[in-house]
Amino acid sequence: MRLYSAQDGSELMRIESIERDGDQLLIRGKAFGAMPLAARLRPDEARKGLKLLNARLVLFLLTLPFRRRRGPA
Numbered sequence: 001m002r003l004y005s006a007q008d009g010s011e012l013m014r015i016e017s018i019e020r021d022g023d024q025l026l027i028r029g030k031a032f033g034a035m036p037l038a039a040r041l042r043p044d045e046a047r048k049g050l051k052l053l054n055a056r057l058v059l060f061l062l063t064l065p066f067r068r069r070r071g072p073a
Helices: 043-050 055-066
Strands: 002-004 011-021 024-031 035-041
Touching: 035 043
Parallel strands: none
Antiparallel strands: 002 011, 011 024, 024 035
């Protein structure tokens, strides 16, 4: 999975794996295409992230994998 910049569409991060590590998520990847990265998502931060969602956004996220790509490559 790749995350792109909103300004110029350049690749910001490539997520290579998401794993469970005890009661946390371990996210491994590369930032800016070169810098290895391992980030942990703690349960309290996951709860904070869920508070950012509303019903419309949850519905959008559920349909996102089935949508066609639009815009520049």
